[in-house]
Amino acid sequence: MGNEEKEITIYDLARELDISAATVSRGLQGHPTVSKKTRKRINDLALSKGYRSNHFARNLRRQHTHTIGVIVPRLNSYFMSAVISGMENVATKAGFNLIISQSLENVTKEKANAATMFNNRVDGLLVSLAYDADESRHFDIFLQKKIPVIFFDRVPDSEHFTKILIDNRKSAKEATRHLLEQGCKRIAHITAISKRNVYADRMQGYKDALNDAGITFNKDLIVYNNLSYDAGYEAADLIRKLNPMPDGVFVANDNCAVSCMMGLKEAGIRIPQDIAFAGFNNDPVSKVIEPNLTTINYPGYEIGELAMRNLISYLNSDSTTTVTNTITMRSELIIRASSLRKS
Amino acid sequence: MGNEEKEITIYDLARELDISAATVSRGLQGHPTVSKKTRKRINDLALSKGYRSNHFARNLRRQHTHTIGVIVPRLNSYFMSAVISGMENVATKAGFNLIISQSLENVTKEKANAATMFNNRVDGLLVSLAYDADESRHFDIFLQKKIPVIFFDRVPDSEHFTKILIDNRKSAKEATRHLLEQGCKRIAHITAISKRNVYADRMQGYKDALNDAGITFNKDLIVYNNLSYDAGYEAADLIRKLNPMPDGVFVANDNCAVSCMMGLKEAGIRIPQDIAFAGFNNDPVSKVIEPNLTTINYPGYEIGELAMRNLISYLNSDSTTTVTNTITMRSELIIRASSLRKS
DNA sequence: TTGTATGCGTTATCAG
DNA sequence: CTGATAACGCATACAA
Numbered sequence: 001m002g003n004e005e006k007e008i009t010i011y012d013l014a015r016e017l018d019i020s021a022a023t024v025s026r027g028l029q030g031h032p033t034v035s036k037k038t039r040k041r042i043n044d045l046a047l048s049k050g051y052r053s054n055h056f057a058r059n060l061r062r063q064h065t066h067t068i069g070v071i072v073p074r075l076n077s078y079f080m081s082a083v084i085s086g087m088e089n090v091a092t093k094a095g096f097n098l099i100i101s102q103s104l105e106n107v108t109k110e111k112a113n114a115a116t117m118f119n120n121r122v123d124g125l126l127v128s129l130a131y132d133a134d135e136s137r138h139f140d141i142f143l144q145k146k147i148p149v150i151f152f153d154r155v156p157d158s159e160h161f162t163k164i165l166i167d168n169r170k171s172a173k174e175a176t177r178h179l180l181e182q183g184c185k186r187i188a189h190i191t192a193i194s195k196r197n198v199y200a201d202r203m204q205g206y207k208d209a210l211n212d213a214g215i216t217f218n219k220d221l222i223v224y225n226n227l228s229y230d231a232g233y234e235a236a237d238l239i240r241k242l243n244p245m246p247d248g249v250f251v252a253n254d255n256c257a258v259s260c261m262m263g264l265k266e267a268g269i270r271i272p273q274d275i276a277f278a279g280f281n282n283d284p285v286s287k288v289i290e291p292n293l294t295t296i297n298y299p300g301y302e303i304g305e306l307a308m309r310n311l312i313s314y315l316n317s318d319s320t321t322t323v324t325n326t327i328t329m330r331s332e333l334i335i336r337a338s339s340l341r342k343s
Numbered sequence: 344m345g346n347e348e349k350e351i352t353i354y355d356l357a358r359e360l361d362i363s364a365a366t367v368s369r370g371l372q373g374h375p376t377v378s379k380k381t382r383k384r385i386n387d388l389a390l391s392k393g394y395r396s397n398h399f400a401r402n403l404r405r406q407h408t409h410t411i412g413v414i415v416p417r418l419n420s421y422f423m424s425a426v427i428s429g430m431e432n433v434a435t436k437a438g439f440n441l442i443i444s445q446s447l448e449n450v451t452k453e454k455a456n457a458a459t460m461f462n463n464r465v466d467g468l469l470v471s472l473a474y475d476a477d478e479s480r481h482f483d484i485f486l487q488k489k490i491p492v493i494f495f496d497r498v499p500d501s502e503h504f505t506k507i508l509i510d511n512r513k514s515a516k517e518a519t520r521h522l523l524e525q526g527c528k529r530i531a532h533i534t535a536i537s538k539r540n541v542y543a544d545r546m547q548g549y550k551d552a553l554n555d556a557g558i559t560f561n562k563d564l565i566v567y568n569n570l571s572y573d574a575g576y577e578a579a580d581l582i583r584k585l586n587p588m589p590d591g592v593f594v595a596n597d598n599c600a601v602s603c604m605m606g607l608k609e610a611g612i613r614i615p616q617d618i619a620f621a622g623f624n625n626d627p628v629s630k631v632i633e634p635n636l637t638t639i640n641y642p643g644y645e646i647g648e649l650a651m652r653n654l655i656s657y658l659n660s661d662s663t664t665t666v667t668n669t670i671t672m673r674s675e676l677i678i679r680a681s682s683l684r685k686s
Numbered sequence: 687t688t689g690t691a692t693g694c695g696t697t698a699t700c701a702g
Numbered sequence: 703c704t705g706a707t708a709a710c711g712c713a714t715a716c717a718a
Binding site: 021062 | 711
């Protein structure tokens with residue numbers, strides 16, 4: 001009681017225990033060169049006086065912050081929430097703090113965010129790029145200072161960074177092949193216009209599957225939009241007006257797939273009989289839409305955990321060389337009613 | 344080029360400009376007592392040398408961090424993502440950093456998180472409480488140190504804190520009354536067992552509406568669960584077996600409402616003809632479920648913005664007295680097909 | 687096992 | 703308008 005006045009420091013403890021501040025500092029850190037006895041005295045007093053170490057002083061001294069920066073395009077998607085949730089979990093356990101910011105799909109803001117993170121002296125950075133980010137040079141400053149940067153989901157082409165992702169191409173191929181196996185002959189693909197790996201790769205997988213089935217790619221069957229809920233409705237119109245109408249649609253994300261399905265259903269088109277659907281992400285809505293949406297499971301929580309675990313283990317292993325590598329996570333096709341045309 | 348070696352400090356700038364470090368410091372801060380000319384020289388050199396101020400040294404000196412802590416039950420719900428998104432937006436603009444942690448609905452973890460935030464010397468704290476938090480004494484240390492704490496959504500009873508919420512009671516009453524107006528006579532209520540304001544208040548609103556309609560409260564019509572997606576399915580079973588079956592259900596959250604509707608539909612029960620539904624939150628799934636779910640709009644993004652704006656303006660207005668107040672946001676009933684029985 | 691001395695980079699106070 | 707100097711609280715190299 002009564003100790004809420006002034007912040008207490010190691011000097012206060014030292015004075016009271018009649019030892020040096022250096023010893024207190026060491027004792028608090030559990031340094032083995034401090035006798036067990038004094039160590040206990042120090043800890044006891046610290047506790048009773050409500051001592052808390054001053055992170056600034058410590059960081060100023062040690063030149064690192066125990067803080068990890070995270071930059072994502074948007075916070076408010078189920079996938080991203082799950083990612084952040086996973087990251088937070090392992091970071092907290094390891095005693096690291098997270099500072100999070102969103103680029104809102106805007107490179108300019110992404111650059112500003114990166115600069116802020118840099119000035120805040122984050123120990124490491126976890127990034128998923130904005131839609132329109134066509135370069136990643138604003139992360140080079142981190143490399144120069146040997147601050148590790150790991151990209152996930154939306155990653156740059158550059159070889160200089162570590163990346164965590166799923167095999168988008170393979171998964172997309174799998175989804176498309178599944179539609180083909182269900183008898184679809186004319187499959188549309190809804191995706192985002194973007195240089196980002198994820199969408200380009202999914203498109204490639206779509207093409208691969210067509211190719212394997214001996215079907216020639218038809219660019220008229222590709223719908224580009226921003227994959228939002230609203231965009232899905234509009235896409236439904238486009239698809240309905242294609243002549244002949246496609247008998248299957250592979251959408252690069254569940255959100256958009258779902259609203260597109262709703263638009264089609266309102267127009268009296270039956271799913272999967274008239275058009276079969278497959279999405280991407282395994283967002284919770286995929287289990288609410290009727291019929292339930294066939295999709296690719298994209299394990300956000302696990303990706304978050306993995307990315308953070310990697311970063312931290314790198315940070316702890318005082319290795320000075322930056323090993324860059326690419327980690328590919330498993331992601332499987334989840335078949336649901338929206339694509340089942342054969343019994 | 345070539346300046347990626349050692350971090351450059353105000354001393355380096357001072358030496359090069361042949362002035363004192365103190366002047367450099369002042370110049371960098373735009374202090375008016377520095378001549379315009381030297382100010383320009385300082386800033387130019389700082390820029391060209393890639394100088395960045397050391398936050399630790401500055402914070403150590405100034406005794407505050409420009410960091411705001413956020414503690415929430417879970418990150419991965421649409422509502423919470425929206426809240427965080429709003430907070431991040433205004434914090435970044437105001438030059439504050441966010442550190443975020445989740446209690447996972449567990450008071451013990453919540454306490455640990457609070458302690459971490461405290462030790463990290465956050466300038467302020469934004470909190471939404473865990474389910475089972477029956478006390479908020481672990482936030483008293485912040486009060487003692489005059490660190491402002493603002494609660495949102497899940498708030499404590501204590502009068503000592505500022506709170507931001509919607510009028511849960513009124514909204515719940517409105518939703519229930521709407522069901523009554525649609526001809527429902529026997530309305531079930533699905534909610535969480537919790538001392539938390541939100542659920543208690545919604546229950547109260549439910550009772551209010553019944554009361555106004557001259558219907559006596561029947562505790563057999565109350566289903567307690569954790570409001571998860573899975574719990575909704577189970578609730579569907581319970582509701583179906585009530586005898587006579589309810590003709591309306593008011594659920595304390597959309598997620599659970601949606602899965603409950605799905606369970607009922609699978610059992611051949613028609614919505615809204617046999618049972619009308621109303622949820623709470625205006626989660627995106629409410630627009631995907633068929634029929635679309637009537638719900639209460641809970642503006643997460645705006646709540647996040649408001650909470651952060653309040654905190655920051657308090658921080659900036661060097662007022663030492665903690666003014667505690669309660670801010671109630673508007674939240675309206677959104678009527679959709681799940682409850683429309685009259686044409 | 688412990689103590690002394692010093693520096694980490696800023697900012698604030700006080701003189702000039 | 704500018705400079706010298708003293709903190710801020712901690713961790714470590716070096717001595718003892």
